[in-house]
Amino acid sequence: MDGIIRITVVGDGNTGKTCMLYAYKDKKYNDHHSSTVFDSYSMSIEIDGKPRRMILTDTAGQEEYDRIRILAYKECDVFVLCYSVDCRISFLNVRNKWARELMKIKPNCRIILAATKSDLRKIYNGCVSTSEGLRLKKEIRANDFVECSSKLLLNVDIVFQKAVIAAIHPHFVKKTKPKKEECAIL
Amino acid sequence: MIVSSVYHWLDQIRFSIESYEQVVNVDEVLPRRCNYKVINHPSRREELYSANSLRCKSLEVQPVSDINRLIEETNAECVNIEEKEEKEEEVVVVVLEDEKKSPRVLERANTVPTFYLSKNDMIQRSGGSLRDLDERNSTLNIHRSEDMITMGSTAYEDSVIGDSVEEEGKVTSDDEFEDVFDNSVFDENHYDQMFKRQMIRLPRVKYNRKLLLTKNLGKSLDSVVPNDKKDVLLREKRYSLGYYSEHRKALNDDCIRSYEVFTDLQTIDEHHSQETKSKENFAGKIFGRFKKSFAKSSDNLTVDTEKGLMGTIKKKWGSARRVQEDDSSVWYCDTKQQDDNNFLQVKHGEVRPVSTTFEETVEEIPKIPTKYSVDISNDVIYWSMQTRYDCCDEEESPMESYQLPSNSLKSDRIRQTTTINQEYVVTRKYMNIYKMTILGKPQKINKDDVVEISDGFVRLLHSNGQQKNLLKGFYVVHEDKADGRKEIILTSSDNKEVRLFQKSTGKLAEKKLTLLQKFLGRRMTKDELELKGIYQNETIFGNTLVKLYETSQRPVPEFIIRIIDLIEMPKNIVSDGIYRTSGNLATIQKIRIKVDYNNIQILNEYKEDAEVLAGALKLFFRELKESIISEAHYFKFKDILNTNESDEDKYKATAEVINTMHVAHKETLRVLMEHLLKVSDHRHTNNMSLESISICWGQSIICFSDHSNNNSEMVQAATDKNKVVLLVLNTFKDSCASDVVHSVSLRHQRNIIV
Numbered sequence: 001m002d003g004i005i006r007i008t009v010v011g012d013g014n015t016g017k018t019c020m021l022y023a024y025k026d027k028k029y030n031d032h033h034s035s036t037v038f039d040s041y042s043m044s045i046e047i048d049g050k051p052r053r054m055i056l057t058d059t060a061g062q063e064e065y066d067r068i069r070i071l072a073y074k075e076c077d078v079f080v081l082c083y084s085v086d087c088r089i090s091f092l093n094v095r096n097k098w099a100r101e102l103m104k105i106k107p108n109c110r111i112i113l114a115a116t117k118s119d120l121r122k123i124y125n126g127c128v129s130t131s132e133g134l135r136l137k138k139e140i141r142a143n144d145f146v147e148c149s150s151k152l153l154l155n156v157d158i159v160f161q162k163a164v165i166a167a168i169h170p171h172f173v174k175k176t177k178p179k180k181e182e183c184a185i186l
Numbered sequence: 187m188i189v190s191s192v193y194h195w196l197d198q199i200r201f202s203i204e205s206y207e208q209v210v211n212v213d214e215v216l217p218r219r220c221n222y223k224v225i226n227h228p229s230r231r232e233e234l235y236s237a238n239s240l241r242c243k244s245l246e247v248q249p250v251s252d253i254n255r256l257i258e259e260t261n262a263e264c265v266n267i268e269e270k271e272e273k274e275e276e277v278v279v280v281v282l283e284d285e286k287k288s289p290r291v292l293e294r295a296n297t298v299p300t301f302y303l304s305k306n307d308m309i310q311r312s313g314g315s316l317r318d319l320d321e322r323n324s325t326l327n328i329h330r331s332e333d334m335i336t337m338g339s340t341a342y343e344d345s346v347i348g349d350s351v352e353e354e355g356k357v358t359s360d361d362e363f364e365d366v367f368d369n370s371v372f373d374e375n376h377y378d379q380m381f382k383r384q385m386i387r388l389p390r391v392k393y394n395r396k397l398l399l400t401k402n403l404g405k406s407l408d409s410v411v412p413n414d415k416k417d418v419l420l421r422e423k424r425y426s427l428g429y430y431s432e433h434r435k436a437l438n439d440d441c442i443r444s445y446e447v448f449t450d451l452q453t454i455d456e457h458h459s460q461e462t463k464s465k466e467n468f469a470g471k472i473f474g475r476f477k478k479s480f481a482k483s484s485d486n487l488t489v490d491t492e493k494g495l496m497g498t499i500k501k502k503w504g505s506a507r508r509v510q511e512d513d514s515s516v517w518y519c520d521t522k523q524q525d526d527n528n529f530l531q532v533k534h535g536e537v538r539p540v541s542t543t544f545e546e547t548v549e550e551i552p553k554i555p556t557k558y559s560v561d562i563s564n565d566v567i568y569w570s571m572q573t574r575y576d577c578c579d580e581e582e583s584p585m586e587s588y589q590l591p592s593n594s595l596k597s598d599r600i601r602q603t604t605t606i607n608q609e610y611v612v613t614r615k616y617m618n619i620y621k622m623t624i625l626g627k628p629q630k631i632n633k634d635d636v637v638e639i640s641d642g643f644v645r646l647l648h649s650n651g652q653q654k655n656l657l658k659g660f661y662v663v664h665e666d667k668a669d670g671r672k673e674i675i676l677t678s679s680d681n682k683e684v685r686l687f688q689k690s691t692g693k694l695a696e697k698k699l700t701l702l703q704k705f706l707g708r709r710m711t712k713d714e715l716e717l718k719g720i721y722q723n724e725t726i727f728g729n730t731l732v733k734l735y736e737t738s739q740r741p742v743p744e745f746i747i748r749i750i751d752l753i754e755m756p757k758n759i760v761s762d763g764i765y766r767t768s769g770n771l772a773t774i775q776k777i778r779i780k781v782d783y784n785n786i787q788i789l790n791e792y793k794e795d796a797e798v799l800a801g802a803l804k805l806f807f808r809e810l811k812e813s814i815i816s817e818a819h820y821f822k823f824k825d826i827l828n829t830n831e832s833d834e835d836k837y838k839a840t841a842e843v844i845n846t847m848h849v850a851h852k853e854t855l856r857v858l859m860e861h862l863l864k865v866s867d868h869r870h871t872n873n874m875s876l877e878s879i880s881i882c883w884g885q886s887i888i889c890f891s892d893h894s895n896n897n898s899e900m901v902q903a904a905t906d907k908n909k910v911v912l913l914v915l916n917t918f919k920d921s922c923a924s925d926v927v928h929s930v931s932l933r934h935q936r937n938i939i940v
Contacts, residue, residue: 068900
């Protein structure tokens with residue numbers, strides 16, 4: 001590791017990825033409605049008393065941007081995989097699309113599963129529950145699961161704290177098994 | 187060492203099964219305890235398999251055999267348990283069938299420490315008790331089994347059911363093996379600790395099985411023996427409270443033990459006193475501590491019996507029951523609602539295709555567990571080998587490569603032949619042979635013997651379970667003989683030569699096979715297929731607008747008009763972040779396929795789901811063979827963007843460029859852009875400004891492949907595309923410029939459509 005921690009935020013469109021990054025960066029809620037193409041911010045944080053650089057990459061959630069997004073995957077330590085609590089489709093797409101995409105391109109990547117817009121749970125019925133999120137976390141083998149709300153600035157810091165921990169903590173380095181047995185056809 | 191690592195693996199497999207459950211949400215359908223119960227049942231075996239294969243494929247957990255479990259499953263196949271109703275009671279009848287297990291399986295299984303129950307005692311008791319039953323009711327089929335392993339598995343199978351049996355009025359704990367006796371007598375942890383203190387490793391599953399053997403036999407007797415034979419019942423009760431004394435057999439393998447069952451308390455006492463006298467016998471010590479509690483619990487139970495055990499104990503089939511349906515036994519697991527649709531059933535012999543990769547399974551796994559037929563014996567062998575392999579690999583890694591440098595080959599013959607296939611052996615391979623020679627001497631080979639060739643090893647696996655190392659460190663020389671037979675010559679570094687002869691499949695068959703392989707193996711290129719007309723574009727998706735126009739004589743495909751109409755419905759057009767939010771990708775693909783079969787009506791089914799419709803529309807434009815704004819036009823637009831003219835001039839120039847496009851492209855673009863402008867008119871409710879729309883549509887409308895690999899270049903190209911789309915959108919918004927396009931298109935419409 002060259003001292004730079006690279007965190008990439010991925011997830012369906014309109015799940016609040018950019019908002020979350022703004023909330024973390026500027027500590028305020030930015031209510032703007034425009035899609036992102038590709039964006040990255042650099043900021044420095046202090047870990048164990050040493051300053052480290054952290055690069056946050058914001059990506060587009062739309063499937064048209066798959067090719068561009070994948071380029072960001074190459075140099076990435078941790079993925080923050082977002083779904084929005086009020087949109088069950090984004091939750092399903094985590095399993096159907098995102099986890100597969102990440103596994104395919106970076107098989108041993110570290111993932112923080114983030115449920116955004118948790119403030120909407122009080123407003124809408126039928127939101128994705130916490131237990132469902134935890135189950136999904138286990139299923140996609142994410143390293144951690146956080147529910148956050150950019151509007152209320154709730155838990156947003158924790159998302160990125162956990163991402164940083166996952167990046168630097170050797171405990172989270174997943175075991176790799178280089179040897180792959182041939183598949184027994186059952 | 188090996189044993190410990192087996193446990194390690196077993197732990198892993200339990201973990202993986204748990205997580206597998208979460209994948210299919212079985213835990214919602216099945217009660218928690220059902221898991222253990224059913225998994226041990228032969229009909230659920232494949233779930234264990236599929237769990238393994240799942241994990242090993244995708245998440246890189248090595249496939250490990252849960253040896254203990256497999257052994258039990260294979261044994262359990264011999265046993266059928268029937269459930270019959272008599273006198274308003276459900277009675278469990280244990281029916282043993284004499285089925286010989288293939289010795290291979292059992293012998294293999296022995297490589298793991300197993301525990302046997304002493305033969306004579308067990309069979310005698312069970313036989314005796316069941317005979318009573320036989321006299322009472324002649325319709326029941328009872329075969330006595332002399333096979334001790336079958337007996338053992340009976341008890342085990344019995345335990346499977348006993349587990350689900352709850353006594354009325356008792357609060358059930360979460361303990362897996364909860365039972366009346368269990369709570370009072372057997373403290374599992376306590377027991378466990380004692381064994382640990384003695385530093386003896388007992389496989390956990392086996393140990394549980396032993397306990398269950400006692401209690402469940404007792405239980406089944408309770409329910410079977412009629413009231414007028416209370417004496418018998420009492421005696422048998424004691425029997426069931428009896429315990430097993432443990433003897434170490436003076437065998438080479440110190441793991442093999444035997445158990446004895448004592449019938450009544452007297453003999454227990456006698457034997458016990460003998461045991462305790464020899465204080466070195468640790469088994470005596472352990473069971474000595476249990477003796478008091480045995481006595482206690484027997485008192486309790488006697489009271490129960492006077493009340494009438496038969497009356498009080500009602501067999502409640504908690505949540506799983508097994509029903510015999512002609513030739514196929516079915517597990518019914520009731521869900522919360524007593525709904526027929528919610529029954530979860532596993533049918534014996536039902537074959538279902540099961541996807542083996544994780545990717546496929548994630549979505550597709552049905553809630554109904556699947557069954558497919560597999561010959562288990564091979565798997566047991568393979569997996570037991572596998573486990574051993576893994577165990578070794580973990581600790582001492584004997585799997586070094588034994589490749590020799592080529593100059594060390596001394597035999598001329600090998601030097602000639604090795605060129606054929608020098609590095610032949612990479613992975614493990616099993617083969618059946620009919621003849622084998624070592625250094626020219628023919629060896630004895632049985633029919634079922636298998637030769638295993640793995641990295642650096644050649645082993646002969648006898649059908650009776652023995653194995654023999656033949657070679658270590660070798661080159662493999664592969665030779666095909668003219669008559670179709672295969673001869674494989676293996677030579678080690680010390681010039682030891684092993685020849686294996688494999689039978690051929692026969693001349694004719696081989697000829698046919700090669701012909702077939704030739705025929706099937708060759709694959710036509712896509713161009714060839716297109717030339718021949720076999721491969722065609724999809725009817726709607728993945729076609730070109732021009733071709734669609736030629737076939738339908740409509741400049742705008744019907745699909746687009748339909749879908750735009752649906753999206754412009756007042757409910758859909760105001761949905762937040764339309765075109766930005768992704769729809770369910772699977773549904774979109776489904777629509778694509780249906781629409782390709784000219785089933786445009788399918789769109790009406792999804793008229794509530796704006797995201798899916800929007801996604802489908804975007805997909806249509808993305809999938810076009812020729813992007814709606816072609817590469818040449820795109821660069822023209824880009825040039826207009828880069829000029830320093832005023833906006834209105836730009837729009838006019840753009841309109842003129844649009845007019846030069848093909849009719850189909852132009853018309854479709856017009857319809858689409860007008861639609862998008864309508865969407866952006868609702869920007870206060872759906873938050874889609876023109877900029878957002880252009881970002882979401884940029885990659886779809888202009889989707890020729892640029893060859894930039896650099897990240898920043900790609901981002902730049904993407905933003906350029908978005909800007910061009912914004913320009914086009916603004917052109918149509920601008921009334922003057924759009925009139926230019928409109929007038930042309932109107933004229934066109936009059937000519938062609940109307």
